[in-house]
Amino acid sequence: METKDRKADRKKINYFYIIILTIVIILFTGSISLSYFILKQDVITKGVFVNDIDLSHLTKQQALEKLKNSLKPMGNIDIILTYNGKQYKVPQDKLKLSYNYNQMVDDAYNIGRKGNYLERLKTIYETGKQGKRLKYYMKADYANLNGYIKDIAKEIDREPVNAKISIKNGSISLTDDIPGQKADTDKVLKDIEKEVDGMIKGDIKENKAVIPIAVNMIDAKIKKSALEMIKDKVSTFSTVFNPADANRTENLAVAAKAVNGKLIMPGDKFSLNKTLGPRIIENGYKEAPVIINNKLEPAIGGGICQVATTLYNAVLRADLKVDERYHHAFPVGYIQPGQDATISGDALDLKFENQLQYPIYIEAYISNNKFIVNLYGYSSDKSKRIEIYSEIVETYTPKIVYIDDPTIDEGKEQVEVQEHTGYKVNTYKLIYKNNVLVKKEFLYTDVYDPINGVVKRGTKKTSVTVKPES
Known part of the structure; x- marks a missing residue:
């Protein structure tokens, strides 16, 4: 039989477990609430830096304004294109250097917002503890630059000139072919992009570059060597x-x-x-x-x-x-x-x-x-000569069709369609060598249908005037 003291001790233990359980439930519920609160915050998570600028706990709009106020564009970039001793300095407005602020803000804001519940919490925790530093560089808009380069190319481009031949009275005259040239605008643009990107990223210390314009030679379609x-x-x-x-x-x-x-x-x-x-x-x-x-x-x-x-x-x-x-x-x-x-x-x-x-x-x-x-x-083979030979194998005799025509005087005729005899003709190629026939090659058969003649025959009566006797 349980004593009063043992009952009191057991009751105390039960109270203790209830208190512990209550604390655990409270902590768990608080943790869930805190996590939910953290995940639902509409701000950039703690520890996110863009180009060493702290964007922790900022809304997207606040981060955008901070970046625009903090990031300053670099100075002028001098790009000089050269060809054949002539220089073309690229105007500053053709490069249009700028930061993509919206991309920076979006990338910063999305940290801790991808993956499942635990993955997001892990990312937020690690970012807050260790920090996350994003690095961005200015970008150049080359849309206007492309047209500028093409305008320069018009001064450089030259169409090739074909060789020409003329023959008169058996005398052959030839002119030389002249190669053309065409500025490689794609390569020039890539060369500029490479230099500008290097300057923006700091790989190239000086904000100036001299770039030779790449030019491709174009052969004439018709060369003198071919005409020779x-x-x-x-x-x-x-x-x-x-x-x-x-x-x-x-x-x-x-x-x-x-x-x-x-x-x-x-x-x-x-x-x-x-x-x-x-x-x-x-x-x-x-x-x-x-x-x-x-x-x-x-x-x-x-x-x-x-x-x-x-x-x-x-x-x-x-x-x-x-x-x-x-x-x-x-x-x-x-x-x-x-x-x-x-x-x-x-x-x-x-x-x-x-x-x-x-x-x-x-x-x-x-x-x-x-x-x-x-x-x-x-x-x-100068001993070879070709002649063409045709052989009539059938003849077709045409007919003549007569048509009465009241508009033509009686006894008179008018040819409307001239008759033509029809033929079936085989045509051959005769190949001679040293004036000796070595081959007779059939080419084709032509058939000329007979064309019937059409003759209009007059039926118009002519009136006869009788002169009265005196």
Whole structure:
């Protein structure tokens, strides 16, 4: 049986544990409240410094004002760009040095605000005890500087000049190519940034730098060394025309001037339509007969197809690659069937490319009643010669269709469409060496459909006036 003294002692022990438990609960609750209070504070935590400026317990606005009042911009920075003895001093307003105050404040404010509850408390405790020192440097705004450098580059930049070639009466004349140059504005900007950053961070003690403007040389696209490969007349072809047809002759002369002197470098492509440009009066072309709807009609630029045909045959004999070519609706008088070429507006074109290893130069001119095209390049085998041969394998006879026309006097006829015989033609490339045929190569088949003639036959009755007898 428990004595009164033992009951009293046990009661005292229980009171003691209750007091201890109460104290623990109070301390724990206070700790939680304190921690909550610390984490919820809308100020920068204790021990945070920016560039040695104490921002402890400041709101973001207070910290911003303190930094602006405490951080002073550095003095002038002298950047001098040089090229070929000339100097360009960069204006101070092109650099625009400044601190990013908002970033400083945000970085300081975010200390102790990332991670979970315990991680945040740990960061705040360590920062308050040991301190956290953030370091920032001024930044330069180079937006205006870029335009300033490009303006300087305009004084330095120089386009390269291609070498040129001209051939007259078989005599070849060459001019030198001249390299161009271009200021490397990206490198100049990077060089300036490197110097300015070094000055801001103190790595470079003097606030002055002289920077040479980097310049890159630009080779000419066409070099004299490439044109020196043009040594031989690799092909020639001519067609005959009637000089009495003044307008057609003028069109041939205008076209010859446009084609003459054209240079096709290895890998380049040639378009006759692009070279001639629009066949309009403003470009010097006149009205002459052309084939329209299977008959000859007057139109601006008549006769240009003879230019296409002559050039085409020179191209075939130079063994160049033909990409686009069309034959006429019916054979023409100045070339054998199967060897003609026609162009029309932008729809039909003569295109070829230089797949060889050396340049090709076109010489085109009129001599008496001939339109002549010479192609110059490099002949690696002077014993080789190419000719073109066409063989008619089928002939198609046209019909003549008569149409009664009451507006024409009876007994009279008017040819509306001239009939043209149709042909199927196979065309071949003949390769000779030392004037001996060594190869006959089939090229293509052309089919000229027959064009039926259309003749208007008059049905109009003529009135007869009877003279009365006297």
